[in-house]
Amino acid sequence: MLEDVFITLMKFVIPLYIAAFIIYAVRAFKGPTIVDIILAVDCLSFDIAAFMAILAVYFKSVFLISGAIILALWAYLLDIYVAKHLVTKEVGV
Secondary structure, X not given: OHHHHHHHHHHHHHHHHHHHHHXXXXXXXXXXXXXXXXXXXXXXXXXXXXXXXXXXXXXXXXXXXXXXXXXXXXXXHHHHHHHHHHHHOOOOO
C-alpha cells in the first residue's frame, strides 16, 4: 500500500527533478557571473542530496543517507569558501 503511493508519487517527482537538474546545469555552464555558477552548483548538490534521501527511505539504506549528508555538507562548505573569497579576496584560512 505505502510502496504503491511512493511509486505513484515518484512518477510525478522524478520528472520535476530531471527538469530542475537540466535548468541548473544550463545555468552552471552558461552563468554570466561566478555567483550564478556557484548558486547553480549549490542547487544541483542539494537536489541530488534530497533525491538520495528519498531513495534511502525507499530502499531502507543507511549508505545513501550518509552520502546525502556528505554531499549537503560539501555544498555548504563550497558556499562558505566562495563567499569568503568574494568578500576578502584571499584563499585559505
